[in-house]
Amino acid sequence: MRTPIQSPAAAPAEPAGSASPAGPMPAEPTPAPAAGRDPPGAEATATTRSPAPAPAPGASGLNLALVLILATVALDAIGIGLIAPVLPQLLDAFGVHANLALHAGALTALYALMQFVCAPALGALSDRFGRRPVLLCSLFGSALDYLLMACAPWLSLLYLGRAIAGVSGASGSVAGAYIADISDESQRARRYGWLGASFGLGLVAGPVIGGLLGAVWLRAPFLAAAALATLNFALAWLALPEPRRPRAPAPQRARPSLRELAPWHSLRELGRLPDLAPLLWLYLAMQLAGQVPGTLWAIYGHDRFGWNPTAVGLSLAAFGIIHSLFQAFATGRISDRFGPSRTLLGGVISDVLGYLAFAFARSVATLAPGLLLAAGGGIGGPALLAMSSERTDEARQGALQGVLASLASLAAVIGPLLFGAIYVAGAGHWDGWVWVVGAALYLPCVPALRKLLRGPANASAAPADAAPIEAAPGA
Template identity: 40%
Template sequence: MNRSLFIIFSTIALDAIGIGLIFPILPALLQDITHSHQTALYIGLLGSLYAAMQFLFSPVLGALSDRFGRRPILLLSLAGSTINYTFLTFSHSLVLLLIGRIIAGMSSANMSVASAYLVNITKPDQRTKYFGLMSAMFGAGFIIGPILGGLLGDYWLRLPFIIAAILSGLNFLLAYWVLPESKTAELSNNPVSSLNPFKAFTSLRSIPNILPLIATFFILSGTGEAYAVCWALWGHATFQWNGFWVGLSLAAFGLSQMLVQAFIPQHTSKRFGDRNTVLIGISCSCIALFIMAFAQQGWIIFIIMPLFALGSIGTPSLQALASQKVSPEQQGQFQGIIASTISLASMFAPLLFSTLYFQFQSKWPGAIWLSVVMIYLLALPILIRSLKPNMQPSK
């Protein structure tokens, strides 16, 4: 593995550790600040506000990375993350937490720019493998982050934010001193008008059969928000998990996902094709969600973690399919569009799932997972259309 790949994967892993640190303790922090039983709704509000800012700024940052290079935009994003975590450390009101999430959303471009960076330095037939490794690095970060966050948060709620700020700062320094630029001179042809986040979507009309694929990103990303909003709340309500056990469960998922993403996607893609790999992943997710909905003992969740992680094997294949639908000089903008599509889903999904969980929590918290299965089933025609064989990347 060359130096550029090593640094970009390290950046993703450190970013995941920082994110994972705050997951187990966010509900407790909100409860401590608001003294309210509507924690689920506040988590949804924070998630939606973050996504709204990301929706507006991701295409801008992606297009800027096409025009000025991947490296400076990635550095800008990492600096914003450091400022955000530092800000959240000293927040003692819901308003300050909301401002912190606005800052985070405005500067969040790590994944989209890293994806464009990866496209620049890899061959088309290698992208499924390296997108899988990128997801594996994110999973590796989630092994360390949640456990550390749970332990530190049980000691002091603010401590995980301090550690996250330190890690983000180290991430910035690592990228600043070591990461080279990946974009060559001929890849700087995007006009200034491409900085408009809404105008960027009009270019999709010139890419055949891409809209169903974008819709698939929207659906899969929206359902994924259920875990971010409800996991810690559901674990506490169903199994009486504290911060440590919530963190341990997330770490178990991170370990399972790391192993799955590191070794399985490239083989399933070659054996079954990218289309079928995505469908296999969705099927695994639905089975795991059904079991989770009815689980009454916490150990069951740890047993099904490998199956749950298999639900993510389609993500690299979906990214590989999408990456080959645009020219190299548009990769940054297109990856920004994908990030904005994900953010658009994330604007609405947290509010949807937090509202549903608020209704379910007193009688059956696990019902939230059946709602995710229902969305998969209702969206199945769109998913199948987006993955039809004639959308397979050329060999």
């Protein structure tokens, strides 16, 4: 139900003085940066070929680069959602009806596992070699993957396709880093809200289109997803520039070691930053809580309210749209007025109240306020992303977004198993326990929230904390 950029979510916000923010850039593409702005060797990067256009004046201004990255994320989400309605029927066509649920769960877990492993690597590679080349490779891989799945004659190739999809789908971490590169501190919460809304609306539209296409031909959604991925790639190739950002010195930008690309490497390095560690734990709790409705909404709606699949689908679509509207239009306004930390706190409180409303709701009338509260909780995610970005130096934005996407994927692996077991254990007595547990996940984060409300612990000493990952001993 949440977007990790989700990105990201890991859709994927708070000012912190750990690094100087990316300032406004010119409104039109300019020649390569002057000597001394980038270190020796930076001329080999994509930056010198196509510098990023600047954000438009004003904290909320749109610009070409931002529009293109939002379109890229939306099209990617539509491509993911397109195949969801037909995946069970496709598995059935391979003759695995007796173990349909097992294979569906395995394919879902495989996708999340590959994102967990690969998102930090893509983020770190984008820090080294640029956002644009990594994003282009990922989008090209997505197009090939969907074509493979459309033509796969064997179940083993379908598994291979989902593994490749997990790798290429980790591009959300690069998109999140791109937003940080072209935004200053006052813009990030608002723009991460737009990013989450773009992904969420894509996930709402994708299954609808996929269901309609799947009624014509079972593999048509895969071909449509391949076409969208190709369009995505073409947009990025033709018009998406490489953003200007601080570069590591040339000797440190050599080919990264396998150890640096491991998911735990960036997590360990970034977790050492005292102002960032509480946000990482809070993000993990937020993503885990988001797995409750994502896993059990259909079962909960059927068991408690007698909903049929149409009612479940309509309720999910309504939630997704309202959630995206909150992210797109409320996050920036609330953050501008109250600050990102209070915006994050408000999102957490709204989420908790929404889950408790789900636990005790006995009719659609009493469920509706819970839907609004849980959707309103969507303002917390973009605020947290912006806070995390501002507490990380500019040379490690890709690594940060990779870690966040990896944590979201880890939650997607653990959450369905954990909450499914809790629901089964409590269903014989009361089916609301799983929502109470989801709300209670935020309790261990109360000390972190209190610390965040007090502000960064040592903003003036940020440069000492902001040493590039590449400079770590043994890196």
